[in-house]
Each structure stands twice: as C-alpha cells, then as structure tokens.
Amino acid sequence: MQEKKKEKERILILGGSGFIGNSIYKELPPYFHVRATYCKQHGLFSENKIFHQYCIEENSTFLLLNTIRPTVIISALTGNYESLLKVHREIADYALLNQNCSVLYVSSSEVFDAKWRYPSYENDVTLSESSFGKFKILVEKLLLEKVPSQTAILRLPIVLGINSPTIFHLRQCIRHEATFEVYPNLVVSATTINKVCQQIHYIINQSLHGIFHLGSNDMIHHEDLFREITSKIGDNMPIFKSVFSSNEDRYKAILPKTNKLPRQYQITVSEVIEESSLNEEIASVK
Template identity: 75%
Template sequence: MKKREEKNRILILGGSGFIGNGLYKELHSYFDVHCTYCQQHGAFSENQIFHKFCVEEDSMFLLLNEIKPTVIISAINGEFKSQFETHKEIVNYALLNDGCAVLYISSVEVFNGKSSHPSYENDTTFSEKATGKFKISVEKLLLETIPQQTAILRLPIVLGINSPEILHLRQCIRHKAAFEVFPNLVITTTTINKVCQQIHYIINQSLRGIFHLASNDMVHHEDLFREITSKMGDKMPIFKSVFTSNEDKYNAIIPKKNKLPDSHQITVSQVIEECSLNEEIISIK
C-alpha cells in the first residue's frame, strides 16, 4: 500500500503537459498534489486539483496563496516575458516561506552555444537560441535569490512509449514517411518514467542544487532512433539525414557532481529498451 506524505503539498505548473502530467501521475498517490492547466479541457476543469492558470493572463501570487505549496515544480510553457514574471512571483513567495522548495525544469538548451564537448552541472551556461537564453535567465534568478530552496533539473531529450518523438516515429513507420535524424549530433537522453522517479527521489530527500537528469552515456542522434526502430520490428520509416556540420557536435548533458543513486540512473540502452516496447504491450499497460 502506498504511503501518503501529507507534509508536502506540491504544485506542478504545467500539469497538463508531457513532463508535468507525468509528474502528476508519479506523485499524486504519495503527496497532496495540485496542478495547473491553461487550455480548456473537460477532464482538467472538472478535477478540483487542477487549477486553470494561463501565464500570460493570470496571477501566480493569488494561486500560490490559495494553495500554499511547500514544493513548486515549474514545467510551464508560455510567452517568455510572462513566464519570467511568474517566476519572480514564485521567488517572492519562497522568500516569505523559507520551507518552500522550487524545482525548475530546465534543459540541455542552456548549453546550445557550446557544441565541442558534453556539459556538466557546474559548467558555465551559454546559449545562442532564445529558449536557452530564457532558461538561463530563470536559472540565474532562482540561484541568485533563493539558492538554498532551489533545485535546477536539466533534461536532455525525454523519450518514452508515449513521448511526442516516439509517437511521431511510430507514425512515420506506419506511413513510410520521413523521420529526421542528425548523424553528427551526439546527445544524451532519458525516459519520462525515469525523470519522474528521479524527481520523486529529489523531493523525498530534500535535495538542492543543479542536477543533470540524463543518461550516463552518449549516443549519436541517428544511431539512437535507428536502434529504437530496429527493436520495434521490421518496418522502417524513411530516415532523412540532416547534416549541420562536418564534425561531431555535442548537445549532451551528463551527471557528474550531483549523481543520484545507481537505481535512479539510466543508460542509453535502457532508454532504447523502454521506447521499443511493441504496441501490444503498450495497450496492456
């Protein structure tokens, strides 16, 4: 029987998204979990623990004071300026509630200006793209204002049997359509199930700091999806190779300083195994 940890009231911002909804499913049996959603959806609007919140329109201050969370997990999307204002309100709430932890879902994008080697937790962030620059700004806000209450959770490409990339791959296989792969791009990866398990552990252990929730090893983007496809069966999509340079480029984050226990780590081969489960198994689950 699952033990419920009532001491933590968790608010997941972006609970209707792929990452946020995975976290809700992982955590709601153990904690008092509340989530936000933006787009109208009957299943969410009728659920009392899902709260309508649109980052461009609504006040985070009012929601925080209504729910009074002890853990805030930010997996929210939306216009960057509005998102940043929302995170400033989160900081103000945390400053007034020093027992409140803030877990920010960041990504490998904070290093996309560095492509000559993989990146570790304490490496200096640098991005040439808008998404990466924005995530760097939120990381900086949290680490400079509430460092003792902050966990930065950087993710690589997150796969799984129901992830957007694997669903797209299955569609391309079914219709013999083109699926883009990048032969010279070296990446790390993980699965939604592993990420949710890791974040559950981080909450239970009250861990703070910067975490790279990625595989311990690397793989070329093309090799990863070719191996997943070959394990799914005999049918193939049309692999469209996209070359962005003549040499290998890295879009990889690796855990080094803040490694979680072995049971909470993952390898590329484990990601491939989980993603290549056949559809009969998926329907049974």
C-alpha cells in the first residue's frame, strides 16, 4: 500500500532544465508523476509535454502550482535573488494551504562560507559573507519558519560526476593543456550528481523532512581532489594554478551527522574520485 501511494505523488521540479534539476528529473519519472520547468526556449524541453515554460520574472508561480497541484515541490531554481525570494514565499503559501505538500529546497555549503575554521554540520548556525550564501540562508529560514514540518533543506557541497560541468571543464583543460584553478589550503567535502539523485529519491520515498547535508562523510584538500581525479583520467595534466586565500587551512566542508541517510545512500571522497574519473566513452553512454 505504501509503494502504491508513493507512485501517485505529483512532483514538480522547478529549474528542471539546469544541471541539478534535470538530473533529478531523469531519476524520478519511472516511479512518480513528474513535471518540470524550463525558462529559455529550447527544443529539447519545449517539445516535451512534461516540461512547462516558466520564468520567475514573467510567469505566475500561483498559476503554475494550482494547475499542476504538486504534492512534492523540488526547488533547484536560479536567477534574480529578489524574484527567487518572492517565488519561495509563494511556494510556502501554497504548502501552507496544502498540508500534504512537501518542499525540497536545494541549498548549498555556501550558507557557512563565513565559518571557515571547522567543517559544518546540519544543526550549526549558518553564517555567510557572500551574496549567494546570504540568499540561500534567507530562503532556508523562510521555509523552515513557515512550513517546517513540510520542508527538507538539501545542502550540497561540490557536485561532481562524469557529466558534471566541473569535470567537463577539467577534461577540456587537460585536452588543451589549459589552466585549471585549485585551492591548496581549502578543505572540502564532495559528492556526485548520481548520488544526490539517489538521496533525493530516498528522501521523497520516506517523506523525510529537516536539514540534510548531502555530501561525503569525509574531507579532502581541493587541490588533492582534482589532482587525484586527473591522475585517474590519464597521463596528461592541465596547468594547475594554485590560488591561496590564506596561509592556513580553510574549511568549506559540510558533513552529515544528525541526519545521516542509510549507508547505501552515503558516499566517500574516494567514491567521488572514482566516479568522476571514469573514461569518456562511459560518460557519453550515461
């Protein structure tokens, strides 16, 4: 009975044409009724009846939500911060009126970018000095205050994997012997897009709420991470440009602690490196 109920969930992915949103979209349709949004005209999406054109500055969020009537809203939107804040207020208002609706918000490790002495955990107080991090904190607080029992905050670290933009850029730098920036004193956690999608699928299936750090259980220096991936890809190297922001280690790592998912939905840095360094023939098939 539980599985039949979950199959009937109506999921709306806001930002379904972006890297993260589109990857989530590819994971869920075999199991749920899924709809997604795209903004700019693109034949790939405009010809797909599952996708709805929706631009946060132009279209009505209220109309979209009341047309689709989602029971799960996944927000992976990007855009103007003022417009995005308005959209998330409307999402919270919709969830308030529809108590069976869950909101999954894709957030970031940047909510801790002003706290660099130690890694950060789910219940740590957020503090950011960047406009991006401050915006993410605003939306997190909005959702947790208005619909706390219906909200899942999904904080992501560096997201890699064979088809990720960062690994694609690294491969291009290797191919053309171009410059790739690394940060020797930056300690990070990481994950892959495949693992993130599996984790989100599990969170929806189990109707989980709260704050989740969807990153590796361990950490690595930024430079070491990309040097190890590069060495596994092949013998050629890009031109690594070391960027130092301080003379001591700075942590930009989020670790799961109080809201750990089951072991099969966890990941380690070594697994991130392994998956991100798969050969391009495999990458093109994925």
